[in-house]
Amino acid sequence: MTHLVVLVLVGALLNATTAAWAQADLIAKGEKVFADKKCIPCHAIKGKGGTVGPTARGPELSTVGANRDAQWLKTFLKDPKAVNPKSKMMAFNGTDEGLEALVAYLGSLK
Ligand code: HEC
Secondary structure (H helix, E strand, O other), rough: OOHHHHHHHHHHHHHHHHHHHHHHHHHHHHHHHHHHOOOOOOOOEEOOOOOOOOOOOOOOOHHHHHHHHHHHHHHHHOOOOHOOOOOOOOOOOOOHHHHHHHHHHOOOOO
């Protein structure tokens, strides 16, 4: 009986660890997508980037994950003008997998 309890506990711990690793992996991929898709010239994160001229400069994204949830980010990135008709941002032009990773990365910025 005690063995069973221990096994269940170890199993739960392993599951939680694997999920945390998978999430960390997704966030790392998203950071790479952020660099590859040229988001950095318009958006500063923790003091890096966002140096493009004043008209195109996007907001600071250092704490975007505290203000926007994953659903909002996904909708906005897919089609910024659908959320804000005056948006100066282009729609995300990568894969669904890339978008998923990007949303995980931005969501982690708090
Ligand atoms: C040409 C400059 C430019 C580029 C490139 C750009 N953005 Fe933006 N972004 C903006 C501007 C300007 C805004 C402010 C609102 C608007 O115009 O839509 C914005 C808004 C945002 C917001 C909303 C922030 C908020 O909380 O309101 C997110 C998230 C975002 N950008 C992420 C990205 C990502 C991810 C990329 C790369 C795929 C990217 N941006 C590329 C200019 C840019």
